[in-house]
Amino acid sequence: CELVEELNISRTQLDYSSDLIRREGLEGRVRFYLCNTQDVDLLPDPEIPFDLVNMRGVIEHLTYENFERTIGNLAKRMDSDGKLVISAVLYRLPIETLRTSQLTNLDLLACNHKKNQEYVTEVLEGAGFEVEIFEEMPKAEDVITRFQRIRSNIILEFPVDTPQEFEEFRGIAESLTPKLEVGVVKVYNIVARLKH
Structure with a gap:
């Protein structure tokens, strides 16, 4: 590269x-x-297209408007054969429900901007991408095991006076674990390229 x-x-x-x-x-x-991700079109050398863009654990934190603008601006910078790879925690509920539950059901990971598979696909396709792969990976039980280890390690290392960053991460692990157990959220890997 x-x-x-x-x-x-x-x-x-x-x-x-x-x-x-x-x-x-x-x-x-x-x-x-x-x-900010939405400013990707302002990066230097716009004549050099991106071959590969990896957004791991990014889109959960973006507002709906910022996500849509980011993907739209990214499409302008992609090589015609370039790949966009996204790894994200997404909900399995209607987007209308997710949007209206922002204030009543806080999600620390998504910064309260919850997204689902249909919405992400719609935004990608609307920007000119074609989704090649959209699959659950890793499986929920593997993510739960990781979250349990993270939580245990934080408690072990910081029995008192846990730094705020670790306390927030522990809160994310604790809030997402039951949602993973019942299948309300899943971790997805997405691969997309520009439509030809």
């Missing part, structure tokens, strides 16, 4: 990644941007 571009809204994560890349001697091949 000649060039990798990473964008994030977290200065801490970008600094960590930048230091890691520098230690590996790859600084000429990776560019970092502190920006």
Whole structure:
């Protein structure tokens, strides 16, 4: 891969990644941007299309408007054979229900912008993408096991005075586990490319 571009809204994560890349001697091949996903069309070198875009654990945090704008702007920057790979926790409820339950049923992971498979597919197709793969992966029981380990490790490492970031992560694990158990949410992997 000649060039990798990473964008994030977290200065801490970008600094960590930048230091890691520098230690590996790859600084000429990776560019970092502190920006919002919806601003992907403002990145330099618009004439160089993206071959691969990986959005892992990203779309859950985006408002509906931001998600739609992000995917629309991303479509303008994709190579005709490029792939968009998304990994996300999605609900298995009607989007109308999810939108109206924003204030009454807080979801820490989705920042209260819950999405479902139909909505994500509609946004992708509306922006000119064709969905090639949309499958549950990993399975709910595997995610539950990971969440239980995370929760146990946080409690073990921080029996008192848990840092806020870890407390929030523990809260996410605790709130999503019962939803995974009953099948209200699932983790999906999505692969899409521009329609030809």
